[in-house]
Amino acid sequence: MITGHVFIATSLDGYIARPDGDIDWLLNRDEPTEDHGYPTFIADKDAIIMGRGCYEKVLTLGEWAYDKPVLVLSRQLAGKPVPERLQGKVRFSDSTPTDAMRQLEAEGARRVYVDGGQLLQSFLRDGLIADLVVTTVPVLIGAGRPLFGALPRxxxxxxxxxxxxxxxLVQSTYRVLY
Incomplete structure (x- = not known):
C-alpha cells in the first residue's frame, strides 16, 4: 500500500512562507551545520509529489536538488511541457491527490514525499498522509502561508x-491517526 510522508519547516507562528511565497527567513539562517534528518528521510522514498507553488520556489533555488521522480500537481501546469533540463525528472499532472497516489502506486511507488502547503492540506483532507516531520524555526514572521488550513474534521x-x-530548531515527528 502506498503512503504519503511529509518533511517540512514552519515558523513558530505556523507559516511555511511569507504571503508572497518568500522563504528567506528559512534559507538565510546563520546556524551551525546541522543534520536535520532530511537525507535519512528521503532515502526510503520512491517519488515526490509537490504543488505548483513549491515547484516554482524550488526552481528559484538553483540546481535541481531531487534525484527521485517528481510529480507536480497543478491545473495550471498540466499539459504544458516540462523544461528541457528537467525532462525525465519531472511530470505535470492535474490529477486529484488520490488519483496521483494510485498512479504512483501502479508504477511501483510505496513511500511518497508530499511537499507544499496547499498540497499537504489536500492530502490530509483525503487521508493520504501517514506521518509528518515538522521542524519549527524559532522566528515569528507575523503573516504568511499557513502550514495547515481548514479541515472538514x-x-x-x-x-x-x-x-x-x-x-x-525543534523537530517533531507525528503519526497521523485516521
Missing part, C-alpha cells in the same frame, strides 16, 4: 519523537 496525531538542535 479534526486530524489526530500521535507524537513519535521530538528533538531540538543547537540552532534552536
Amino acid at each position: 479534526d486530524v489526530s496525531l500521535a507524537l513519535e519523537s521530538s528533538r531540538h538542535f543547537p540552532s534552536g
